[in-house]
Amino acid sequence: MKDDSREKQRRKLIPRIALLACLALVVVSLGIALSPRSPEEPAEPPFSEQARSAALAETLRLRAAGEALGRPASGDAKPAVVRTVSLLTSQARALLLPGQDATASPLPPGPATPSAGAQSGAQSAAPLPASAAALATALADSAGQRLADAAVADGGMARLLAAVGTAQLLQASSLAAAAGAPAPAVPAPAAPRLSGACPSAAAPPSSAPVDDSSAPAGADAAAATLPGALAAAVETELEAVYGYQVALTRLGGEAAARASEQLATHEALAVGAEALSRIHCAPVPPREAGYTMAQGFLASPAAGLGRLEASALPVYGDLVALSEGQTRQWAIAGLAGAARRSALWGAETGALPGLTADPAGFPALPAPVP
Known part of the structure; x- marks a missing residue:
């Protein structure tokens, strides 16, 4: 009898337990439905x-500082400041994405960004440089960061950043000189000590092209590979060596001393380019007995050396875009060095040395709000 009564009590409890379970599920589901979902953090940009x-x-920030210094009331190194603003305007247009609002925050809200992004936030919060000398220092600091970022960025972006940093480095020195201030302390990028060897003497050189959105439309497809870019660098440096040897027979005084130093630099660069070719299992172009120099070069060797140096800029720009690691660092140093030597011989390097894109195709900056 006792067992029957217990069984009856259990049967009576089952519906109650089931009801309570259902109520609990309803409450939990309502809580889930009514509680707001935490917003997902946006993915961190590459x-x-x-x-x-x-x-x-940073380019827009420095441009704003230059515009303020260039106003008639400031009286601060006007021509050099105006040239700085013009350079920064061209660079900002090159860095601007089509359709992007230059007045908006360049990066979407999200996790704290390392390196480039974090430094940009700190610089943007800093007060604007209040003199031409201070602007030159800030410009050199920006150049150093752009060149450091170029060492690890992707292909075409690395070339663009290297071009921006190189031009800012040159303009920082020019602006400081115009303002009567010491040259900025940020040094030019130095070439690394090359090391390594071809993994296999029988291994064919890689011919897979690297995506480079900044390459000119008419670029030679054969050169758009790392072996092709290295071969172009070797040939460019060997031609520069020959050009300096010819120029030295026609130069005198300080110009001859400078040319002699730069001849040694180009001989070392040619050896470096050949060494990198062997490290990457790429064929090394044979050394030519000589090169044909234009009559204008022979008539005005100093100007000819400037043109010769400037012609190396796109070669090093290609190598920056198509390489990585020590090869890219070597190429960045080569780009900065070629730009500096071009300026020393009076050649124009432009706002983006090493980049052959037409500035007319860059997005326009929005007009200032009155």
């Missing part, structure tokens, strides 16, 4: 986008 956005933000 490093190349962070570096581009940081470069754009």
Whole structure:
């Protein structure tokens, strides 16, 4: 009898337990439905986008400082400041994405960005440089960051950042000289000590092209590979060696001393380019007995050396875009060095040395709000 009564009590409890379970499920489901979902954090942008956005933000900041210094009331190194603003305007247009609002935050809200993005935020919050000398220092600091970011960014973005940093480095020195201030302390990028060897003497050189959105439309497809870019660098440096040897027979005084130093530099660069070719299992172009120099070069060797140096800029720009690691660092140093030597011989390097894109195709900056 006792067992029957217990069984009856259990049967009576089952519906109650089931009801309570259902009520609990309803409450839990309502709680889930009514409680707001925490918003998902946006994905962190790739490093190349962070570096581009940081470069754009700092370029616009320095441009605003230059515009303020260039007003009639400031009286501060006017022509050099105006040239600085013009350079920064061209660079900002190159860094601006089509359709992007230059007045908006370059990076979408999200996690704290390392390196380029974090430094950009700190620089953007800093007060604007209040003198031409201070602007030159800030310009050199920006150049150093752009060149550092170029060492690790992707292909075409690395070339763009290297071009921006190189031009800013040159303009920082020019602006400081115009303002009667010491040259900025940020040094030019140095070439690394090359090391390594071809993994296999029988291994064919890689011919897979690297995506480079900044390459000119008519670029030679054969040169758009790392072996092709290295071969172009070897040939460019060997031609420069020959050009300096010819120029030295026609130069005198300080110009001859400078040319002699730079001849040694180009001999070392030719050896470096050949060494990198062997490290990457790429064929090394044979050394030519000589090169044909234009009559204008022979008539005006100093100007001819400037043109010779400037012709190396796109070669090093290609190598920056198509390489990585120590090879890219070597190429960045080569680009900066070629730009500096071009300026020393009086050649124009432009706002983006090493980049052959037409500035007319860059997005326009929005007009200032009155």
